[in-house]
Amino acid sequence: MPRWSSILLPALALAAVVPDQVRAGSADQMDFAACPIQHSPEYYCCEYSEATKVLYTKYNRPSGGDYDSYYVDGWNKQRQVNFPYVMYHPKTQEFYYDEPSTVCRVHAIANTETGELTEELQCADTNSSLAAASQDSTVFWTYATNVRNNNATFPVGANCYSLMLRDGSVDTDLKDACTSASTATEPRFTTFTETPLVVIYLLYLAFFVVLGAWAGYKHYLQT
Structure with a gap:
């Protein structure tokens, strides 16, 4: 047998084993500060009508640990609501989560008869009640059809309820059921x-x- 084969065969055997070991040892999301699991997501289902259901997610800013200062700094970075949607450069005003007087969000009203959602941009400089309702800068709301994860709230007129269990986990059956064809969305590339x-x-x-x-x-x- 050629001398090189004594080196090549063990190398091939190692290459065949390594992928299985890599898959078996997949990393835990909790090991990475930026993963959504770190934001303690809470799920709610909003019924716009009998046939239209939309899943809303409430993200909470992580706190504590070695990354606490980074969480706070990143969460409070300058933001913009991309509404009405444009592909490249939103023309809306900038705001900061930790400055309620600057906050903007997508305000929505649900038509319970048709299931349609009417959305409009609201900012605290023209709606004083928005600043009063935005004192908690550690919470962020969004939903699937909310383009680019704009800052959002529950739609007025919709029936919204929690999908969380007592132990803090989500009821996966209810979560899977909180969808409708009219609210399905496809990523845009x-x-x-x-x-x-x-x-x-x-x-x-x-x-x-x-x-x-x-x-x-x-x-x-x-x-």
Whole structure:
């Protein structure tokens, strides 16, 4: 048997075993400060109508431990509500969770007859009651169709109830049942053909055309 085979065979055997060990030893979410599990998510179901149900998630800012100061700093970073939705740069005003007088959110009203949701942007500078209701800067609400996780609240007129059990876990059956076809959403990905991207492509193309023409002209002068 060739000498190299005595090295290759053990290496192949090790390569076959390592993936299984990696899968078996998958990391615990609790080991990572940024994982959603660290934010003690609480789940609620809001019924817009008899046929329309939407799952709402309440995230709580983590506290304590070695990362406490990072939690506070990250949670209180400058934010914007992207509403009405734009793909690139929201034009709404900036706000901070720890400054109630600046807070903005998506306010929603549910039509219990049709199941439709009417949304509007509200900010504390025009709605004083919003500042009073935003004193707790450690809580964040969102739901599946809420684009880019805009700061949200329970919709007015909807019937909302908790899906949490006494031990702090979620009732998975109720959570799975809190969906409806009308509220299903699909992630949006770029097609690379959006107008701003096409403009960038054309600018790059024009640059290389000019660069090529200049190089050709320079070569022509030298000859």
